[in-house]
Amino acid sequence: MSNPTDPRRRRFLTRSLLATSAVLLAGCDRLSRSDAMNRLFDASKALTQRTQRLLASRESLAREYAPEDIAPSFRANGTTNPQDEAYRRLAANGFRDWRLTIDGLVERPQTFSLDELKAMPSRTQITRHDCVEGWSCIGQWTGVVLGDLLAQVGVRDEARFVVFHCADRYRGTDSYYESLDMLEAYHPQTLLAYRLNGGDLPIANGAPLRLRAERQLGYKMAKYVMRVELVESFAHLGRGRGGFWEDRGYQWWAGI
Amino acid sequence: MRVFDTLFGTNRDQAPTVIQRHSAFTRIWHWVNAICLLVLLMSGLQIFNAHPALYWGKDSHFDSPALSIRAVSGNDGELRGITQVGAYRFDTTGVLGVSGPREARERRAFPAWITLPGPRWLAMGREWHFLAGWIFAPMLIAYLLYLAISGQLRRRLLPRRHEWRTLGHTLYEHLRLRFPRGEEARHYNLLQKLAYLLVLFVITPLIVLTGLTMSPTMDAAWPWLLDVFGGRQSARTIHFLCAVALVGFFLIHIVLVLVSGVVNNLRSMITGRYVLPPEKEADNE
Numbered sequence: 001m002s003n004p005t006d007p008r009r010r011r012f013l014t015r016s017l018l019a020t021s022a023v024l025l026a027g028c029d030r031l032s033r034s035d036a037m038n039r040l041f042d043a044s045k046a047l048t049q050r051t052q053r054l055l056a057s058r059e060s061l062a063r064e065y066a067p068e069d070i071a072p073s074f075r076a077n078g079t080t081n082p083q084d085e086a087y088r089r090l091a092a093n094g095f096r097d098w099r100l101t102i103d104g105l106v107e108r109p110q111t112f113s114l115d116e117l118k119a120m121p122s123r124t125q126i127t128r129h130d131c132v133e134g135w136s137c138i139g140q141w142t143g144v145v146l147g148d149l150l151a152q153v154g155v156r157d158e159a160r161f162v163v164f165h166c167a168d169r170y171r172g173t174d175s176y177y178e179s180l181d182m183l184e185a186y187h188p189q190t191l192l193a194y195r196l197n198g199g200d201l202p203i204a205n206g207a208p209l210r211l212r213a214e215r216q217l218g219y220k221m222a223k224y225v226m227r228v229e230l231v232e233s234f235a236h237l238g239r240g241r242g243g244f245w246e247d248r249g250y251q252w253w254a255g256i
Numbered sequence: 257m258r259v260f261d262t263l264f265g266t267n268r269d270q271a272p273t274v275i276q277r278h279s280a281f282t283r284i285w286h287w288v289n290a291i292c293l294l295v296l297l298m299s300g301l302q303i304f305n306a307h308p309a310l311y312w313g314k315d316s317h318f319d320s321p322a323l324s325i326r327a328v329s330g331n332d333g334e335l336r337g338i339t340q341v342g343a344y345r346f347d348t349t350g351v352l353g354v355s356g357p358r359e360a361r362e363r364r365a366f367p368a369w370i371t372l373p374g375p376r377w378l379a380m381g382r383e384w385h386f387l388a389g390w391i392f393a394p395m396l397i398a399y400l401l402y403l404a405i406s407g408q409l410r411r412r413l414l415p416r417r418h419e420w421r422t423l424g425h426t427l428y429e430h431l432r433l434r435f436p437r438g439e440e441a442r443h444y445n446l447l448q449k450l451a452y453l454l455v456l457f458v459i460t461p462l463i464v465l466t467g468l469t470m471s472p473t474m475d476a477a478w479p480w481l482l483d484v485f486g487g488r489q490s491a492r493t494i495h496f497l498c499a500v501a502l503v504g505f506f507l508i509h510i511v512l513v514l515v516s517g518v519v520n521n522l523r524s525m526i527t528g529r530y531v532l533p534p535e536k537e538a539d540n541e
Contacts, residue, residue, distance in 0.1 A: 029373045032380050044387040056477035063475055063482055071315055128315055128488060130472050132378065134307035135316040136488050215476045249379035255473030256386065 049253040053183075056255075062189055062214035065126040065138050070197060074139040076204035077131060079168035079176065082224055087167040095208040100192075104163070104229035107154030114208050117194060120144050125189055131218040132250065141212050143193030147186040149228070155182075159230040163237060164211055167224035170244060178222040179234050179242040179252075180213055189214040192225060217254040219245040275442060277530035285399050286525055288391065293502065295388040298372035300499060301365075302381030308365030310496055314487035322493060327354045327363035335361050393464045400456060412444060413453055419446045435516045438535035455505050463498035466491040 031037050082088075090098045095114050103109035124142040131137075146162070162185040166176035184190060191212040194201050201207045206223025213220050220243070234240065239247035246252045278286070309321040323341050325348070330336045337353020339346045355367035368374040372384050403409040426446050429435070436445050444452070468474045469481040469491035485491040513521045517533060524530035 026374075029375070032373050032377075032384070040387055041383040044383070044390050047390060048386060052471070052473040052477070056473050060476045062472060063479055065314065069314060075316075075318065128472075130470070130488065131307070132382075134303065134470075134492060135309075135311075135318070136314070138315045215473045217472060245379075249377075251379075251382065256471035 045251050045253060048251075048256055052253070052255045056215060058183060058186075059188070060215075062127055065128065067126065067140070069138045070126060070140055071137045074129075074196060074205060075131075075135070075137045076202075077133075077218065079170050079223065080204040082168040082203075083172075084167050084169065087224065090167075091203060091207070098208050098226075100209060100225065101227040102149065102153045102229075103227070104231050105156040105159035106150075106230050107156060108152075110153050112149075114194060117144050117192070117209070121148065123189075123191055124195075125191070125212075125214070127189070127212070127214045129218055129221070132245075132254070140195075140197050141191060141193040142195035142198075143191035143209075143212065145188065146190045146192055146211075147188070149192065150185065150230075155230055158232045161231050161234055161242070163229045163231055163234060164222040164225050165227040165229060166222050167226050174238060174244065174247070176222060176224070176244045177238060178211065178220055178244065179231075179237075180211075180216075180220070184213055184216065187213070187215065192228075215255060217256075219243070219250060220254045272534070273438075273532040275530050275532060276528050277524040278528050280528070281399075281402060283525055283528060285395060288395060292388045292392040292395075293506075295372060295384055296392060297499060297503065298370060299381045299384035299388065302371040302373065302376075303378060303385060304496065305365045305371060305376065306378045306381075310493040311489040312486075312493060313489055314482075316489055323496075325352045325365035335363065389464075389467065396456075396460055396464065400461075403456070413449050413456075415446055415449050419449075422446055430512075433515050435512075435533070437533040439532070441532050451505065451508075455502070459498050459501050459505070463495055463502070466495040466498065470495070 099111040099113055100117065101109070101111050121144075122142050123145050124140060126138065126140045129137045129139060150162070159182065161179045161181055163177060163179045166178075168176045170176055180190070189212070192209050193206075193212050194209050196202065196205050201210060206225075209225045210223040211221045211225060231237075234242045238244065241247045242252045243250075308326065309316070309318075309324040311317055311320075312322050321340070323339075325337070325339045327335050328338055335349070335354045336347055337349040337351065337355065339348040339352045351367055352365060354361050354363060356362040356364075362368070364371075364376060371381070373380050403413065423446055430447055435441070465481065466485055468478070469485050470488060475482055475488065481491070482488065485494060520531050520533075
């Protein structure tokens with residue numbers, strides 16, 4: 001007879017438990033990849049997007065906070081220091097040679113220097129950044145309202161999405177990119193921001209220019225934006241899901 | 257035959273009284289809910305693992321979380337799982353913070369056996385969570401409406417004035433695992449009523465609303481959510497606490513189902529039929 005503290009017996013019990021849970025877990029993971037489940041997930045995502053669009057009107061604004069709510073330091077996530085050589089050269093020169101290109105389905109493709117963007121009417125807002133991981137951080141952003149820029153270049157009727165091409169490659173993989181539909185792009189709080197908490201946008205937070213889409217999660221808000229492209233579909237970009245993280249399984253609709 | 261009577265809640269010396277205890281809607285709701293809540297819990301812990309800390313307020317004060325679960329390297333180089341609640345630190349190696357087989361210890365807040373999916377996979381955890389949420393929340397609203405409209409809420413769940421006087425006695429009897437028998441078992445007792453009311457009308461609505469508060473689009477659509485819960489991070493903490501409360505409810509629920517006639521209870525939630533436990537207790541001597 002072995003007693004309950006017999007190490008052999010304990011080891012056997014532990015191993016059987018581990019083996020059982022491994023089988024169960026493998027089953028769950030197979031389920032996660034099955035076509036049937038993925039059809040259900042797609043239906044659930046479509047329902048979320050449609051419902052949220054119904055509940056949040058075109059104009060409904062993200063909460064804006066008081067100056068005393070600003071976090072002492074704004075957490076930087078994802079890439080915090082792009083190693084791309086062209087980007088490093090631009091940064092070394094204080095982004096004086098940096099240009100933002102806006103092209104694709106627009107009437108007048110254009111490039112803008114940082115000074116030209118700063119000379120345009122700006123909007124300043126203190127908003128909460130919500131990371132898909134679960135944390136939040138409040139900061140003050142100043143930038144050009146994306147809708148103003150789009151009006152200046154003249155968006156063609158076929159355009160359905162605005163794509164943001166970035167200078168960073170997260171962990172040395174593909175170039176970061178993101179996309180918004182026209183409704184979110186024209187939202188009054190959607191900015192291309194060049195200032196954070198009253199100072200120049202730091203490199204860690206996306207210098208010289210980053211997207212703010214305040215009704216979406218953080219991964220939508222592309223940093224190090226180099227080019228804004230208007231497209232009818234994003235199927236030809238990256239792996240075709242509309243963004244760097246979307247290509248890695250995250251929902252295109254980042255409202256939740 | 258004691259085992260038989262304990263399982264079935266019967267006494268074979270008396271003719272059984274069978275009642276229809278649960279409607280078809282209640283039974284279907286119960287089992288769909290059970291699956292949804294399990295998926296919501298496990299996928300929720302997967303999501304929690306992406307940032308295993310809770311805060312109170314509008315945003316995250318990273319230096320002073322209300323709760324955090326992390327892994328630290330001890331002096332011997334061995335990984336230790338540390339769970340901190342306010343100023344109190346607990347070594348939770350093996351379960352929280354650090355878990356997995358000894359030769360392949362993993363840094364993760366909740367262990368793989370309780371998260372869905374098992375490995376670290378936030379995007380997939382979110383898929384499961386929102387899918388189950390889309391089944392759970394509409395069913396909850398439908399069930400609460402059904403309880404109110406059918407009159408069951410008033411008839412079966414709201415405590416009557418005279419019942420309050422029995423609170424102490426009922427509690428004492430429950431702690432001794434002695435449950436109402438005969439005609440008394442036809443209705444929920446006060447503790448059951450209070451537990452179900454708390455879960456149905458406080459904890460589950462709270463968990464749905466605090467879940468919605470974490471969505472930036474919902475905060476734009478319904479800004480009052482942020483005011484009600486004191487900010488997104490408070491809402492996230494309340495969401496977590498509600499989940500803990502539901503796990504507590506589940507554990508007590510299971511124990512009581514087991515000890516108060518498991519077959520009878522299970523049958524009443526499958527076919528609806530429930531045998532009133534006879535007044536005279538089965539021969540225990």
